[in-house]
Amino acid sequence: MSSAVVNTAQANNLPSTKQFPADPDLKALYTQSCYSCHAMGTGGAPRTGSAKDWQPRFEQGINTLLDHTIQGFKGMPPLGMCMDCGEEEFLALIEFMGGSAATAGE
Numbered sequence: 001m002s003s004a005v006v007n008t009a010q011a012n013n014l015p016s017t018k019q020f021p022a023d024p025d026l027k028a029l030y031t032q033s034c035y036s037c038h039a040m041g042t043g044g045a046p047r048t049g050s051a052k053d054w055q056p057r058f059e060q061g062i063n064t065l066l067d068h069t070i071q072g073f074k075g076m077p078p079l080g081m082c083m084d085c086g087e088e089e090f091l092a093l094i095e096f097m098g099g100s101a102a103t104a105g106e
């Protein structure tokens with residue numbers, strides 16, 4: 001991993017409970033579902049905006065992450081408890097939560 005990625009993560013080192021998607025619709029979905037576990041890392045969930053938490057997850061590839069979101073994965077409930085989310089929303093939410101880790105592998 002390049003040092004530029006680490007520096008970005010440090011620069012964005014906000015508490016994950018204060019980070020929300022810029023898009024209002026996505027923010028509403030996030031607040032109703034993913035937030036309850038991913039903001040604080042409840043049950044071992046990778047924390048929103050934490051490149052450190054998300055880096056190993058993104059190494060599996062975005063398609064695996066999408067599958068695990070839809071089908072569930074260990075403590076992660078199927079659909080992440082977002083019944084109104086489609087694939088597009090899930091991808092946007094995963095990329096939002098992944099912070100700089102989401103773009104590092106591209």
Ligand code: HEC
Pocket residue numbers: 033034035036037038042043044045046057060064065066068069073074075076077079080081082085090093094
């Ligand atoms: C009830 C709590 C809970 C909710 C709600 C939740 N998650 Fe998770 N999520 C988890 C936990 C716990 C893990 C870690 C599972 C593990 O690896 O042990 C996880 C892991 C993940 C992963 C990584 C899976 C992998 O393959 O490593 C993704 C992606 C994810 N969640 C997306 C989402 C999205 C998107 C939402 C909202 C639509 C969401 N989650 C809502 C608890 C939750």
